[in-house]
Amino acid sequence: MPATTRRQASSLSPRVVREMTPSPRYKGVLKNSGFNFLPDGKSFHVFGMMSRELELIVCCVGxxxxxxxxxxxxxxxxxxQGENGGERFSxxxxxLVFERAVNALCALLAIFVFGGSGYKLPLKEIFHSGSSQMLAMAASNEALRYVSYPTQVLGKSCKMVPVMLGGLVLGGRKFSRFQYLSVAFVTFGVFLFNYGKASSSSGKSASVTENSTYGLSLIFLSLVFDAITGGxxxxxxxxxxxxxxxxxxxxxxSAHESMLYTNLSGAIVALVFAILTGQITSGFAFCxxxxxxxxxxxxxxxASAVGQxxxxxxxxxxDVLVLTTVTTTRKxxxxVYSVFRNPNQTLTNIQWTGCFIVFAFLGMETAEKVHRSRNINAARGRAKLV
Structure with a gap:
C-alpha cells in the first residue's frame, strides 16, 4: 500500500480501516514465505516473466x-467395450464426481499456494451455479451414449437457441438480424449433419440412428442448463x-475460488445422484x-483441471472474445480429428456441408463480436477525448 494511503487511513477509526481494506482469509504459502511470484496479488506471475504476446500464445496453446x-x-x-463391443460406459x-473432485482439489491447492481474494462470497448462489453447470455437463456426456462426438459438439454449438428463446419469452430482449440468421443457419447445419447420415443395415448403426433423437434431446437439455448457469x-x-x-x-x-466452489458444489450434487442411481458401485465395477x-x-x-x-x-x-475464438477453433x-480417428464415423457430403455451415457461422459470429467490441472501445476513446 502506498505511503499516502497509509497516512490517510491512520486518521480513521480502526473499524473503518477494516471495512475499507479486504482481509484475505489466507494469503498463500508464497506470500507468507516472502517469496513473491505475485506482486499484484492476483495472478500467477510466471506469466509476468513473459511478454504479452508470448503469454497469449501460451494461454491459447494451453x-x-x-x-x-x-x-x-x-x-x-x-x-x-468388450470383444464384441457389447458393453458401454453408462x-x-x-x-462427473471424479472429474469435478479433481478440479476442486487442483483449485484448493492453488488457493493454498497463491491465496484467495479475501472477499465475502455468496456460497449459496455459487452452489446453485455449480449444480446447474454439472447438470449441463451430465446431459451433454450422457448424450455421447446415443450420438457421435461430432454430433454432440455441433449440437452444443446451438447454445444461442435456448438463450434467445429465454430472452424473448422471459426477458423481452431484442436481438440483431445477424443473431437470428446465425441461430437459424447453425440449427439448420446441425439438422443436416445429424440427418444426412448414410443408411446402414448394421445393428450398431441402426441403434445409434434410432436413439439419435433422444441424444439430441439431451443436448438441448444441456443447452437449457447452460443458459440457466449463465444467469x-x-x-x-x-x-x-x-x-x-x-x-x-x-x-x-478469484479465479481459483470460482473454480473451487463451482466444482465442489457440482461434485456434491453428482455424488448424490451417483449414490441414488447406484452408479458408484457399478462405476467402480466397470472400471x-x-x-x-x-x-x-x-x-x-x-486435462479439464489444467484447461480450466x-x-x-x-x-x-x-478478453472473453479471445477465449471464444480459441474454443471455437478447438471444436x-x-x-475433424474425431472423424478421421474413428473409421465408423465417416461423414457423407451432406454432413460435411452441415459441419461447414455450423463452423462458418460460428466464425462469423466471433468476428462480429470482435468488430462490435472494437467499435465500443473506439467510441469510449472518442468520449474521453471530448
Whole structure:
C-alpha cells in the first residue's frame, strides 16, 4: 500500500480501516514465505516473466491442447467395450464426481499456494451455479451414449437457441438480424449433419440412428442448463458486490475460488445422484473390468483441471472474445480429428456441408463480436477525448 494511503487511513477509526481494506482469509504459502511470484496479488506471475504476446500464445496453446485431450479421452470413455463391443460406459454421474473432485482439489491447492481474494462470497448462489453447470455437463456426456462426438459438439454449438428463446419469452430482449440468421443457419447445419447420415443395415448403426433423437434431446437439455448457469453466474457477481459494499467496484471471487466452489458444489450434487442411481458401485465395477476406461477418466479429469486454469487466466488477463475464438477453433479441430480417428464415423457430403455451415457461422459470429467490441472501445476513446 502506498505511503499516502497509509497516512490517510491512520486518521480513521480502526473499524473503518477494516471495512475499507479486504482481509484475505489466507494469503498463500508464497506470500507468507516472502517469496513473491505475485506482486499484484492476483495472478500467477510466471506469466509476468513473459511478454504479452508470448503469454497469449501460451494461454491459447494451453486451452487448445488441454481440451483437445479432454475431448479425445471423454470419447474413449463412452466407446463400446468388450470383444464384441457389447458393453458401454453408462455411469455418467460417477465420472462427473471424479472429474469435478479433481478440479476442486487442483483449485484448493492453488488457493493454498497463491491465496484467495479475501472477499465475502455468496456460497449459496455459487452452489446453485455449480449444480446447474454439472447438470449441463451430465446431459451433454450422457448424450455421447446415443450420438457421435461430432454430433454432440455441433449440437452444443446451438447454445444461442435456448438463450434467445429465454430472452424473448422471459426477458423481452431484442436481438440483431445477424443473431437470428446465425441461430437459424447453425440449427439448420446441425439438422443436416445429424440427418444426412448414410443408411446402414448394421445393428450398431441402426441403434445409434434410432436413439439419435433422444441424444439430441439431451443436448438441448444441456443447452437449457447452460443458459440457466449463465444467469446464475451473473447473480453470483451481483451478490458478491452486495456482500462487500466497501469494495463494490473490485469485489469478485478469484479465479481459483470460482473454480473451487463451482466444482465442489457440482461434485456434491453428482455424488448424490451417483449414490441414488447406484452408479458408484457399478462405476467402480466397470472400471475394474475395463481399466482403460478408468485411465481415460483420470486423464480427461486432469486435462479439464489444467484447461480450466488456462481459461480463467485468459478471461482475467485478456478478453472473453479471445477465449471464444480459441474454443471455437478447438471444436473444429476436435470434430475433424474425431472423424478421421474413428473409421465408423465417416461423414457423407451432406454432413460435411452441415459441419461447414455450423463452423462458418460460428466464425462469423466471433468476428462480429470482435468488430462490435472494437467499435465500443473506439467510441469510449472518442468520449474521453471530448
Amino acid at each position: 486451452v487448445f491442447v488441454s481440451f483437445s485431450l479432454f475431448a479425445v479421452m471423454q470419447e474413449d470413455v463412452y466407446e463400446a 455411469m455418467t454421474f460417477f465420472a 446464475l453466474q451473473d447473480k453470483v457477481k451481483t451478490s458478491t458486490k452486495v456482500l462487500n459494499p466497501s469494495h463494490r467496484k473490485t469485489a469478485k471471487p 475394474a473390468k475395463y481399466p482403460k476406461v478408468l485411465k481415460a477418466i483420470v486423464c480427461y479429469s486432469l 486454469n488456462f481459461i480463467y487466466h485468459t478471461i482475467t488477463s485478456f 473444429i479441430f476436435s470434430t
